[in-house]
Amino acid sequence: MAIETPFKNLIPELNYEKETNRWKNVVKALTGPAPKMGHSPRNEVWRKNKSVLWHYPAKQKKYEIPLFFVYSLFNKPYILDVAPKTSVIEGLTNLGYEVYLLDWGTPGYEDKKIGLDTYIDKYLRTAVKRAIRHSGADEITVVGYCLGGTIASIYASIADEPIKNLIVATVPIDFKPAIGPDKWTEGFRNGDINIDSFIDVYGNIPPKMVEGMFRAMQAPVYFTNYTMLLSRAHDQRYVDKWQRMNKWTVDQVPFAGEAYRQLANELFKQNKLVKGELVIGNKKADLKNIKANLYVISGSRDHLILEDQSKPIMDLVSSEDKTYVVVETGHVGLALSGLFGKIVDQWASSRSNPL
Amino acid sequence: MSEKKYDPYESFHKLSLLWEKQINDFIYLWTNNNEFVKMSNFGTEVQTRYLEQLKKNQEAFASVLNLPTKSDVTNVANLTIQAEEKMEALEEQIWDLQDSVKSQSKEIASVVEVSQEIIKLTKQLKQELVKSKKELADTKSLHAELQEMKFELLKLSNFKEELDAIKGLIEKEKTEQPVLSSAGSSK
Numbered sequence: 001m002a003i004e005t006p007f008k009n010l011i012p013e014l015n016y017e018k019e020t021n022r023w024k025n026v027v028k029a030l031t032g033p034a035p036k037m038g039h040s041p042r043n044e045v046w047r048k049n050k051s052v053l054w055h056y057p058a059k060q061k062k063y064e065i066p067l068f069f070v071y072s073l074f075n076k077p078y079i080l081d082v083a084p085k086t087s088v089i090e091g092l093t094n095l096g097y098e099v100y101l102l103d104w105g106t107p108g109y110e111d112k113k114i115g116l117d118t119y120i121d122k123y124l125r126t127a128v129k130r131a132i133r134h135s136g137a138d139e140i141t142v143v144g145y146c147l148g149g150t151i152a153s154i155y156a157s158i159a160d161e162p163i164k165n166l167i168v169a170t171v172p173i174d175f176k177p178a179i180g181p182d183k184w185t186e187g188f189r190n191g192d193i194n195i196d197s198f199i200d201v202y203g204n205i206p207p208k209m210v211e212g213m214f215r216a217m218q219a220p221v222y223f224t225n226y227t228m229l230l231s232r233a234h235d236q237r238y239v240d241k242w243q244r245m246n247k248w249t250v251d252q253v254p255f256a257g258e259a260y261r262q263l264a265n266e267l268f269k270q271n272k273l274v275k276g277e278l279v280i281g282n283k284k285a286d287l288k289n290i291k292a293n294l295y296v297i298s299g300s301r302d303h304l305i306l307e308d309q310s311k312p313i314m315d316l317v318s319s320e321d322k323t324y325v326v327v328e329t330g331h332v333g334l335a336l337s338g339l340f341g342k343i344v345d346q347w348a349s350s351r352s353n354p355l
Numbered sequence: 356m357s358e359k360k361y362d363p364y365e366s367f368h369k370l371s372l373l374w375e376k377q378i379n380d381f382i383y384l385w386t387n388n389n390e391f392v393k394m395s396n397f398g399t400e401v402q403t404r405y406l407e408q409l410k411k412n413q414e415a416f417a418s419v420l421n422l423p424t425k426s427d428v429t430n431v432a433n434l435t436i437q438a439e440e441k442m443e444a445l446e447e448q449i450w451d452l453q454d455s456v457k458s459q460s461k462e463i464a465s466v467v468e469v470s471q472e473i474i475k476l477t478k479q480l481k482q483e484l485v486k487s488k489k490e491l492a493d494t495k496s497l498h499a500e501l502q503e504m505k506f507e508l509l510k511l512s513n514f515k516e517e518l519d520a521i522k523g524l525i526e527k528e529k530t531e532q533p534v535l536s537s538a539g540s541s542k
Contacts, residue, residue, distance in 0.1 A: 109425050109429060110425075110428060110429040110433065126443065181386065181387040183389055186389075187393070192392050192396055198399055198403050219375065223371065224375050230367070
Protein backbone atom coordinates (compact mmCIF):
# COMPACT_ATOMS: atom_id res chain seq x y z
CA MET A 1 0.00 0.00 0.00
CA ALA A 2 1.46 3.33 -1.10
CA ILE A 3 1.85 6.01 1.55
CA GLU A 4 0.56 9.42 0.53
CA THR A 5 2.27 12.50 1.89
CA PRO A 6 -0.24 15.22 2.76
CA PHE A 7 0.50 18.80 1.52
CA LYS A 8 3.22 17.43 -0.73
CA ASN A 9 2.96 20.46 -3.02
CA LEU A 10 3.63 22.82 -0.18
CA ILE A 11 6.88 21.24 0.86
CA PRO A 12 9.66 22.84 -1.16
CA GLU A 13 11.81 20.59 -3.22
CA LEU A 14 15.39 20.71 -2.08
CA ASN A 15 17.85 21.36 -4.87
CA TYR A 16 21.21 20.73 -3.23
CA GLU A 17 23.26 22.45 -5.91
CA LYS A 18 21.09 25.55 -5.94
CA GLU A 19 21.08 25.82 -2.16
CA THR A 20 24.84 25.33 -1.93
CA ASN A 21 25.34 28.10 -4.46
CA ARG A 22 22.88 30.33 -2.66
CA TRP A 23 24.59 30.14 0.71
CA LYS A 24 28.07 30.22 -0.77
CA ASN A 25 27.17 33.42 -2.63
CA VAL A 26 25.54 34.97 0.44
CA VAL A 27 28.67 34.36 2.54
CA LYS A 28 30.86 35.62 -0.31
CA ALA A 29 28.76 38.74 -0.81
CA LEU A 30 28.78 39.62 2.89
CA THR A 31 32.31 38.69 3.88
CA GLY A 32 34.30 38.55 0.65
CA PRO A 33 36.25 41.40 -0.92
CA ALA A 34 34.26 44.28 -2.35
CA PRO A 35 33.79 44.16 -6.13
CA LYS A 36 36.31 46.11 -8.15
CA MET A 37 34.88 49.29 -9.56
CA GLY A 38 36.34 51.78 -12.02
CA HIS A 39 37.76 49.70 -14.87
CA SER A 40 38.02 52.07 -17.78
CA PRO A 41 41.56 53.04 -18.78
CA ARG A 42 42.36 56.61 -17.78
CA ASN A 43 45.17 59.14 -17.51
CA GLU A 44 45.77 61.72 -14.85
CA VAL A 45 45.63 65.25 -16.25
CA TRP A 46 45.79 67.43 -13.15
CA ARG A 47 45.88 67.04 -9.40
CA LYS A 48 45.17 69.47 -6.60
CA ASN A 49 44.93 68.61 -2.91
CA LYS A 50 42.92 65.36 -3.02
CA SER A 51 41.16 66.08 -6.29
CA VAL A 52 42.25 64.54 -9.57
CA LEU A 53 41.15 65.28 -13.11
CA TRP A 54 40.99 62.04 -15.08
CA HIS A 55 40.92 61.68 -18.84
CA TYR A 56 39.23 58.65 -20.39
CA PRO A 57 40.34 58.58 -24.04
CA ALA A 58 37.80 57.73 -26.74
CA LYS A 59 38.20 54.32 -28.35
CA GLN A 60 37.96 56.05 -31.71
CA LYS A 61 37.36 59.79 -31.47
CA LYS A 62 34.17 60.77 -33.26
CA TYR A 63 33.25 64.05 -31.57
CA GLU A 64 35.23 67.23 -31.22
CA ILE A 65 33.62 68.46 -28.00
CA PRO A 66 34.58 66.42 -24.92
CA LEU A 67 32.30 65.49 -22.01
CA PHE A 68 33.22 66.67 -18.52
CA PHE A 69 31.56 64.76 -15.67
CA VAL A 70 30.80 66.22 -12.26
CA TYR A 71 29.42 63.76 -9.72
CA SER A 72 27.98 64.23 -6.25
CA LEU A 73 30.15 65.25 -3.31
CA PHE A 74 28.42 62.51 -1.32
CA ASN A 75 29.72 59.69 -3.51
CA LYS A 76 32.87 58.23 -4.93
CA PRO A 77 33.82 58.64 -8.60
CA TYR A 78 33.33 54.98 -9.50
CA ILE A 79 29.54 55.51 -9.61
CA LEU A 80 30.02 56.45 -13.26
CA ASP A 81 32.32 53.53 -14.00
CA VAL A 82 30.72 50.72 -12.01
CA ALA A 83 31.31 47.60 -14.08
CA PRO A 84 32.38 46.63 -17.58
CA LYS A 85 29.49 46.80 -20.07
CA THR A 86 27.31 48.83 -17.68
CA SER A 87 29.80 51.64 -17.09
CA VAL A 88 28.55 55.07 -18.16
CA ILE A 89 32.06 56.26 -18.98
CA GLU A 90 33.03 53.10 -20.86
CA GLY A 91 29.85 53.35 -22.93
CA LEU A 92 30.59 56.93 -23.91
CA THR A 93 34.25 56.34 -24.75
CA ASN A 94 33.19 53.41 -26.92
CA LEU A 95 30.78 55.75 -28.71
CA GLY A 96 33.66 58.09 -29.55
CA TYR A 97 33.57 60.76 -26.84
CA GLU A 98 36.61 62.06 -25.02
CA VAL A 99 35.54 61.95 -21.36
CA TYR A 100 36.92 63.90 -18.41
CA LEU A 101 35.95 63.28 -14.79
CA LEU A 102 36.76 65.44 -11.81
CA ASP A 103 37.38 63.14 -8.86
CA TRP A 104 36.69 65.28 -5.77
CA GLY A 105 38.75 62.97 -3.57
CA THR A 106 38.10 62.17 0.06
CA PRO A 107 38.29 65.28 2.22
CA GLY A 108 40.28 65.07 5.44
CA TYR A 109 39.98 67.16 8.60
CA GLU A 110 42.29 69.74 7.00
CA ASP A 111 39.70 70.30 4.23
CA LYS A 112 36.91 71.37 6.59
CA LYS A 113 37.08 74.95 5.30
CA ILE A 114 36.42 73.95 1.70
CA GLY A 115 33.04 75.40 0.80
CA LEU A 116 30.91 75.10 -2.32
CA ASP A 117 32.48 78.30 -3.63
CA THR A 118 35.98 76.84 -3.26
CA TYR A 119 34.92 73.60 -4.90
CA ILE A 120 33.37 75.46 -7.81
CA ASP A 121 35.76 78.38 -8.23
CA LYS A 122 39.09 76.77 -7.42
CA TYR A 123 38.60 73.12 -8.30
CA LEU A 124 35.87 72.76 -10.92
CA ARG A 125 36.73 75.90 -12.89
CA THR A 126 40.44 75.02 -13.01
CA ALA A 127 39.65 71.42 -13.96
CA VAL A 128 37.39 72.54 -16.82
CA LYS A 129 40.11 74.91 -18.05
CA ARG A 130 42.63 72.08 -17.93
CA ALA A 131 40.28 69.70 -19.74
CA ILE A 132 39.68 72.23 -22.52
CA ARG A 133 43.41 72.78 -22.91
CA HIS A 134 44.19 69.07 -22.73
CA SER A 135 41.57 68.17 -25.33
CA GLY A 136 42.48 71.01 -27.66
CA ALA A 137 38.77 71.70 -28.15
CA ASP A 138 37.24 75.15 -28.25
CA GLU A 139 34.17 74.23 -26.20
CA ILE A 140 33.08 71.63 -23.66
CA THR A 141 29.99 69.75 -22.48
CA VAL A 142 29.51 69.67 -18.69
CA VAL A 143 27.54 66.71 -17.33
CA GLY A 144 26.36 66.73 -13.71
CA TYR A 145 24.85 63.82 -11.81
CA CYS A 146 22.74 64.29 -8.65
CA LEU A 147 24.36 66.98 -6.45
CA GLY A 148 27.05 67.15 -9.12
CA GLY A 149 24.30 68.50 -11.38
CA THR A 150 23.57 71.27 -8.88
CA ILE A 151 27.27 72.12 -8.72
CA ALA A 152 27.55 72.00 -12.53
CA SER A 153 24.53 74.31 -12.88
CA ILE A 154 25.92 76.80 -10.34
CA TYR A 155 29.26 76.71 -12.14
CA ALA A 156 27.63 77.17 -15.56
CA SER A 157 25.88 80.28 -14.25
CA ILE A 158 29.19 81.98 -13.36
CA ALA A 159 31.51 80.36 -15.91
CA ASP A 160 33.72 82.34 -18.27
CA GLU A 161 34.79 79.12 -19.94
CA PRO A 162 33.10 78.11 -23.22
CA ILE A 163 30.41 75.64 -22.11
CA LYS A 164 28.44 74.56 -25.16
CA ASN A 165 26.15 71.99 -23.52
CA LEU A 166 24.99 71.43 -19.97
CA ILE A 167 23.53 68.03 -19.06
CA VAL A 168 22.12 67.43 -15.60
CA ALA A 169 20.56 64.22 -14.31
CA THR A 170 18.50 63.64 -11.14
CA VAL A 171 19.47 67.12 -10.08
CA PRO A 172 18.15 69.01 -7.06
CA ILE A 173 17.65 72.65 -8.07
CA ASP A 174 14.56 73.65 -6.11
CA PHE A 175 15.07 72.54 -2.50
CA LYS A 176 11.56 73.47 -1.37
CA PRO A 177 9.97 70.12 -2.15
CA ALA A 178 11.78 67.68 0.12
CA ILE A 179 11.55 64.03 0.94
CA GLY A 180 11.80 62.76 4.50
CA PRO A 181 9.89 63.61 7.67
CA ASP A 182 8.14 66.95 7.18
CA LYS A 183 8.52 68.09 10.80
CA TRP A 184 12.28 67.71 10.57
CA THR A 185 12.33 69.78 7.40
CA GLU A 186 10.09 72.37 9.05
CA GLY A 187 12.22 72.36 12.21
CA PHE A 188 15.38 72.87 10.18
CA ARG A 189 13.90 75.73 8.18
CA ASN A 190 12.48 77.38 11.33
CA GLY A 191 15.82 77.20 13.07
CA ASP A 192 14.80 74.55 15.61
CA ILE A 193 17.75 72.51 14.37
CA ASN A 194 21.12 74.20 14.29
CA ILE A 195 23.95 72.35 12.60
CA ASP A 196 26.59 75.09 12.78
CA SER A 197 28.14 74.16 16.11
CA PHE A 198 28.00 70.50 15.14
CA ILE A 199 29.97 71.20 11.94
CA ASP A 200 32.44 73.38 13.85
CA VAL A 201 33.25 70.55 16.22
CA TYR A 202 33.35 67.70 13.74
CA GLY A 203 35.03 69.63 10.93
CA ASN A 204 33.70 67.31 8.24
CA ILE A 205 30.51 65.29 8.31
CA PRO A 206 31.64 61.68 8.91
CA PRO A 207 30.60 59.14 6.23
CA LYS A 208 28.48 57.15 8.67
CA MET A 209 26.47 60.29 9.42
CA VAL A 210 26.05 61.00 5.73
CA GLU A 211 24.75 57.47 5.29
CA GLY A 212 22.51 57.88 8.35
CA MET A 213 21.10 61.10 6.92
CA PHE A 214 20.09 59.35 3.70
CA ARG A 215 18.66 56.45 5.67
CA ALA A 216 16.65 58.79 7.89
CA MET A 217 15.17 60.49 4.83
CA GLN A 218 13.83 57.26 3.34
CA ALA A 219 13.86 54.25 5.65
CA PRO A 220 15.78 54.42 8.95
CA VAL A 221 15.62 50.64 9.33
CA TYR A 222 16.66 48.86 6.18
CA PHE A 223 17.32 45.14 5.98
CA THR A 224 15.20 43.95 3.06
CA ASN A 225 18.20 44.27 0.77
CA TYR A 226 19.69 41.31 2.66
CA THR A 227 16.51 39.21 2.43
CA MET A 228 16.35 40.06 -1.25
CA LEU A 229 19.93 38.86 -1.60
CA LEU A 230 19.07 35.65 0.22
CA SER A 231 16.12 34.94 -2.04
CA ARG A 232 18.10 35.44 -5.25
CA ALA A 233 21.62 34.52 -4.18
CA HIS A 234 21.70 31.40 -6.37
CA ASP A 235 21.99 33.73 -9.36
CA GLN A 236 25.62 34.87 -9.59
CA ARG A 237 24.78 37.82 -11.85
CA TYR A 238 22.29 39.16 -9.33
CA VAL A 239 24.84 38.78 -6.52
CA ASP A 240 27.40 40.82 -8.48
CA LYS A 241 24.83 43.52 -9.12
CA TRP A 242 23.73 43.47 -5.50
CA GLN A 243 27.32 43.86 -4.29
CA ARG A 244 27.85 46.90 -6.51
CA MET A 245 24.57 48.47 -5.50
CA ASN A 246 25.28 47.80 -1.82
CA LYS A 247 28.76 49.27 -2.10
CA TRP A 248 27.30 52.40 -3.66
CA THR A 249 24.72 52.89 -0.90
CA VAL A 250 27.07 52.34 2.03
CA ASP A 251 30.34 53.69 0.61
CA GLN A 252 30.03 57.40 1.36
CA VAL A 253 32.81 59.92 1.74
CA PRO A 254 33.14 62.54 4.48
CA PHE A 255 31.47 65.78 3.44
CA ALA A 256 33.61 68.90 3.84
CA GLY A 257 32.15 70.91 6.74
CA GLU A 258 31.92 74.34 5.11
CA ALA A 259 30.40 72.90 1.94
CA TYR A 260 27.80 71.05 4.02
CA ARG A 261 26.99 74.22 5.94
CA GLN A 262 26.42 76.10 2.66
CA LEU A 263 24.41 73.25 1.20
CA ALA A 264 22.20 73.04 4.28
CA ASN A 265 21.80 76.74 5.01
CA GLU A 266 21.96 78.46 1.65
CA LEU A 267 20.41 75.83 -0.56
CA PHE A 268 18.19 73.62 1.59
CA LYS A 269 17.09 76.23 4.13
CA GLN A 270 17.02 79.45 2.11
CA ASN A 271 16.65 77.96 -1.38
CA LYS A 272 18.96 80.67 -2.74
CA LEU A 273 19.70 78.98 -6.08
CA VAL A 274 16.12 79.18 -7.30
CA LYS A 275 15.80 82.74 -6.00
CA GLY A 276 18.98 83.78 -7.82
CA GLU A 277 20.57 84.96 -4.57
CA LEU A 278 23.46 82.51 -4.31
CA VAL A 279 26.89 84.12 -4.42
CA ILE A 280 29.95 82.12 -5.43
CA GLY A 281 33.27 83.92 -5.02
CA ASN A 282 32.23 87.43 -5.89
CA LYS A 283 29.74 86.47 -8.56
CA LYS A 284 25.99 86.01 -8.33
CA ALA A 285 25.10 82.48 -9.39
CA ASP A 286 21.89 83.30 -11.19
CA LEU A 287 20.66 80.44 -13.37
CA LYS A 288 19.37 82.90 -15.96
CA ASN A 289 23.03 83.48 -16.92
CA ILE A 290 23.06 79.97 -18.41
CA LYS A 291 22.85 80.18 -22.18
CA ALA A 292 24.34 76.77 -22.99
CA ASN A 293 22.18 74.07 -24.57
CA LEU A 294 20.45 72.33 -21.66
CA TYR A 295 19.39 68.71 -21.19
CA VAL A 296 17.67 67.67 -17.96
CA ILE A 297 17.02 64.02 -17.04
CA SER A 298 14.75 62.86 -14.22
CA GLY A 299 13.93 59.36 -13.05
CA SER A 300 10.27 58.48 -12.64
CA ARG A 301 11.19 56.01 -9.87
CA ASP A 302 13.67 58.35 -8.20
CA HIS A 303 12.59 58.61 -4.55
CA LEU A 304 15.58 60.69 -3.49
CA ILE A 305 15.39 63.59 -5.95
CA LEU A 306 11.87 64.36 -7.02
CA GLU A 307 10.88 65.60 -10.44
CA ASP A 308 9.61 68.80 -8.82
CA GLN A 309 13.13 69.50 -7.63
CA SER A 310 14.68 69.22 -11.11
CA LYS A 311 12.02 70.68 -13.39
CA PRO A 312 12.22 74.35 -12.26
CA ILE A 313 15.63 74.72 -13.95
CA MET A 314 13.81 74.68 -17.30
CA ASP A 315 12.15 78.02 -16.57
CA LEU A 316 15.13 79.58 -14.82
CA VAL A 317 17.77 79.36 -17.57
CA SER A 318 18.09 81.54 -20.68
CA SER A 319 19.03 78.64 -22.97
CA GLU A 320 17.19 78.53 -26.28
CA ASP A 321 17.86 74.83 -26.85
CA LYS A 322 16.55 73.03 -23.76
CA THR A 323 15.12 69.53 -23.33
CA TYR A 324 13.57 67.77 -20.34
CA VAL A 325 13.10 64.01 -20.24
CA VAL A 326 11.74 61.59 -17.68
CA VAL A 327 13.27 58.12 -17.77
CA GLU A 328 11.71 54.99 -16.30
CA THR A 329 14.43 54.40 -13.68
CA GLY A 330 15.48 55.09 -10.11
CA HIS A 331 18.16 57.38 -8.68
CA VAL A 332 20.95 54.83 -8.56
CA GLY A 333 19.67 52.67 -11.44
CA LEU A 334 20.24 55.39 -14.02
CA ALA A 335 24.00 55.22 -13.56
CA LEU A 336 24.28 51.63 -12.35
CA SER A 337 22.66 50.21 -15.48
CA GLY A 338 24.72 52.38 -17.83
CA LEU A 339 21.50 53.84 -19.23
CA PHE A 340 22.73 57.34 -18.43
CA GLY A 341 25.47 57.09 -21.06
CA LYS A 342 23.02 56.07 -23.81
CA ILE A 343 20.64 58.92 -22.91
CA VAL A 344 23.49 61.42 -22.91
CA ASP A 345 24.64 60.18 -26.33
CA GLN A 346 21.15 60.47 -27.86
CA TRP A 347 21.08 64.18 -27.09
CA ALA A 348 24.76 65.14 -27.19
CA SER A 349 25.76 63.39 -30.44
CA SER A 350 24.29 66.12 -32.64
CA ARG A 351 25.61 68.88 -30.37
CA SER A 352 29.23 67.73 -29.99
CA ASN A 353 30.57 68.64 -33.45
CA PRO A 354 30.84 65.17 -35.03
CA LEU A 355 34.16 64.71 -36.84
CA MET B 356 1.89 24.02 -17.86
CA SER B 357 4.50 24.62 -15.23
CA GLU B 358 3.10 25.31 -11.81
CA LYS B 359 4.96 27.89 -9.74
CA LYS B 360 6.56 26.18 -6.78
CA TYR B 361 6.53 27.52 -3.29
CA ASP B 362 9.72 29.47 -2.51
CA PRO B 363 10.32 29.98 1.22
CA TYR B 364 12.97 32.66 0.59
CA GLU B 365 10.59 34.74 -1.45
CA SER B 366 7.96 34.50 1.27
CA PHE B 367 10.54 35.47 3.86
CA HIS B 368 11.50 38.47 1.76
CA LYS B 369 7.88 39.54 1.41
CA LEU B 370 7.41 39.20 5.13
CA SER B 371 10.57 41.20 5.80
CA LEU B 372 9.29 43.98 3.53
CA LEU B 373 6.19 44.11 5.67
CA TRP B 374 8.18 44.19 8.91
CA GLU B 375 10.51 46.84 7.59
CA LYS B 376 7.65 49.05 6.55
CA GLN B 377 5.92 48.63 9.90
CA ILE B 378 9.08 49.44 11.87
CA ASN B 379 9.79 52.50 9.72
CA ASP B 380 6.23 53.73 10.00
CA PHE B 381 6.47 53.33 13.75
CA ILE B 382 9.76 55.30 13.83
CA TYR B 383 8.20 57.94 11.59
CA LEU B 384 5.21 58.37 13.91
CA TRP B 385 7.47 58.43 16.93
CA THR B 386 9.99 60.97 15.61
CA ASN B 387 8.08 63.19 13.21
CA ASN B 388 6.94 65.83 15.69
CA ASN B 389 8.26 69.18 16.84
CA GLU B 390 9.03 68.01 20.37
CA PHE B 391 11.28 65.20 19.17
CA VAL B 392 13.01 67.56 16.74
CA LYS B 393 13.71 70.06 19.54
CA MET B 394 14.86 67.30 21.86
CA SER B 395 17.27 65.97 19.21
CA ASN B 396 18.65 69.44 18.69
CA PHE B 397 19.19 69.78 22.43
CA GLY B 398 20.96 66.40 22.47
CA THR B 399 23.20 67.46 19.60
CA GLU B 400 24.07 70.72 21.36
CA VAL B 401 25.02 68.89 24.54
CA GLN B 402 27.18 66.46 22.60
CA THR B 403 28.75 69.31 20.66
CA ARG B 404 29.66 71.21 23.82
CA TYR B 405 31.13 68.09 25.34
CA LEU B 406 33.24 67.42 22.27
CA GLU B 407 34.31 71.05 22.10
CA GLN B 408 35.53 70.91 25.69
CA LEU B 409 37.33 67.65 24.99
CA LYS B 410 39.08 69.20 22.02
CA LYS B 411 40.13 72.25 24.00
CA ASN B 412 41.61 70.05 26.71
CA GLN B 413 43.36 67.94 24.12
CA GLU B 414 44.87 71.03 22.52
CA ALA B 415 46.01 72.29 25.94
CA PHE B 416 47.70 68.99 26.80
CA ALA B 417 49.28 68.72 23.38
CA SER B 418 50.67 72.22 23.67
CA VAL B 419 52.21 71.46 27.08
CA LEU B 420 53.74 68.24 25.79
CA ASN B 421 54.79 69.88 22.51
CA LEU B 422 52.80 67.39 20.46
CA PRO B 423 51.31 68.28 17.10
CA THR B 424 47.53 68.12 16.87
CA LYS B 425 45.15 67.87 13.91
CA SER B 426 45.00 71.68 13.83
CA ASP B 427 48.76 71.78 13.24
CA VAL B 428 48.41 69.20 10.51
CA THR B 429 45.64 71.35 9.01
CA ASN B 430 47.94 74.37 8.95
CA VAL B 431 50.69 72.40 7.21
CA ALA B 432 48.18 70.97 4.71
CA ASN B 433 46.95 74.49 3.96
CA LEU B 434 50.54 75.55 3.23
CA THR B 435 50.84 72.68 0.78
CA ILE B 436 47.61 73.71 -0.93
CA GLN B 437 48.86 77.30 -1.13
CA ALA B 438 52.07 76.04 -2.74
CA GLU B 439 50.00 73.98 -5.17
CA GLU B 440 47.92 77.02 -6.08
CA LYS B 441 51.05 79.07 -6.68
CA MET B 442 52.42 76.34 -8.90
CA GLU B 443 49.12 76.28 -10.71
CA ALA B 444 49.23 80.05 -11.23
CA LEU B 445 52.80 79.76 -12.52
CA GLU B 446 51.79 76.95 -14.84
CA GLU B 447 48.96 79.06 -16.20
CA GLN B 448 51.39 81.94 -16.76
CA ILE B 449 53.66 79.54 -18.64
CA TRP B 450 50.63 78.58 -20.72
CA ASP B 451 50.03 82.22 -21.54
CA LEU B 452 53.69 82.62 -22.48
CA GLN B 453 53.55 79.47 -24.58
CA ASP B 454 50.44 80.80 -26.30
CA SER B 455 52.05 84.16 -27.00
CA VAL B 456 55.24 82.46 -28.24
CA LYS B 457 53.09 80.26 -30.46
CA SER B 458 51.21 83.23 -31.89
CA GLN B 459 54.50 85.11 -32.37
CA SER B 460 55.99 82.07 -34.07
CA LYS B 461 53.01 82.04 -36.37
CA GLU B 462 53.53 85.74 -37.13
CA ILE B 463 57.24 85.16 -37.68
CA ALA B 464 56.41 82.24 -39.98
CA SER B 465 54.11 84.46 -42.01
CA VAL B 466 56.79 87.21 -42.13
CA VAL B 467 59.36 84.63 -43.25
CA GLU B 468 56.95 83.47 -45.90
CA VAL B 469 56.50 87.04 -47.15
CA SER B 470 60.29 87.59 -47.01
CA GLN B 471 60.86 84.45 -49.06
CA GLU B 472 58.45 85.75 -51.62
CA ILE B 473 60.31 89.07 -51.68
CA ILE B 474 63.67 87.30 -52.02
CA LYS B 475 62.29 85.23 -54.86
CA LEU B 476 60.97 88.36 -56.53
CA THR B 477 64.28 90.20 -56.00
CA LYS B 478 66.19 87.31 -57.54
CA GLN B 479 63.85 87.34 -60.47
CA LEU B 480 64.32 91.11 -60.83
CA LYS B 481 68.07 90.69 -60.60
CA GLN B 482 68.04 88.10 -63.33
CA GLU B 483 65.93 90.37 -65.45
CA LEU B 484 68.32 93.27 -64.75
CA VAL B 485 71.30 91.22 -65.87
CA LYS B 486 69.40 90.26 -68.97
CA SER B 487 68.48 93.89 -69.57
CA LYS B 488 72.12 94.96 -69.08
CA LYS B 489 73.23 92.38 -71.60
CA GLU B 490 70.57 93.53 -73.98
CA LEU B 491 71.66 97.12 -73.42
CA ALA B 492 75.27 96.22 -74.21
CA ASP B 493 74.10 94.45 -77.34
CA THR B 494 72.06 97.47 -78.27
CA LYS B 495 75.09 99.73 -77.70
CA SER B 496 77.32 97.60 -79.93
CA LEU B 497 74.55 97.56 -82.49
CA HIS B 498 74.34 101.33 -82.18
CA ALA B 499 78.09 101.63 -82.72
CA GLU B 500 77.88 99.36 -85.70
CA LEU B 501 75.03 101.42 -87.02
CA GLN B 502 77.07 104.59 -86.49
CA GLU B 503 79.92 102.98 -88.35
CA MET B 504 77.58 101.93 -91.09
CA LYS B 505 76.18 105.44 -91.18
CA PHE B 506 79.70 106.81 -91.44
CA GLU B 507 80.50 104.32 -94.19
CA LEU B 508 77.29 105.27 -95.95
CA LEU B 509 78.25 108.91 -95.65
CA LYS B 510 81.62 108.10 -97.07
CA LEU B 511 79.95 106.16 -99.84
CA SER B 512 77.64 109.04 -100.62
CA ASN B 513 80.68 111.39 -100.81
CA PHE B 514 82.33 108.88 -103.04
CA LYS B 515 79.20 108.81 -105.15
CA GLU B 516 79.21 112.56 -105.37
CA GLU B 517 82.86 112.51 -106.41
CA LEU B 518 82.04 109.84 -108.96
CA ASP B 519 79.15 111.95 -110.24
CA ALA B 520 81.51 114.91 -110.51
CA ILE B 521 84.07 112.82 -112.38
CA LYS B 522 81.34 111.46 -114.58
CA GLY B 523 80.22 115.04 -115.36
CA LEU B 524 83.73 116.04 -116.19
CA ILE B 525 84.17 113.02 -118.43
CA GLU B 526 80.95 113.77 -120.26
CA LYS B 527 82.00 117.39 -120.61
CA GLU B 528 85.32 116.32 -122.09
CA LYS B 529 83.52 113.98 -124.49
CA THR B 530 81.36 116.78 -125.87
CA GLU B 531 84.38 119.15 -126.34
CA GLN B 532 86.69 116.68 -128.31
CA PRO B 533 84.81 116.52 -131.82
CA VAL B 534 85.10 120.36 -132.31
CA LEU B 535 88.87 120.21 -132.05
CA SER B 536 89.26 117.39 -134.74
CA SER B 537 87.23 119.22 -137.48
CA ALA B 538 89.33 122.32 -137.14
CA GLY B 539 92.41 120.24 -137.66
CA SER B 540 91.22 118.65 -140.97
CA SER B 541 90.31 122.00 -142.64
CA LYS B 542 94.00 123.05 -142.47
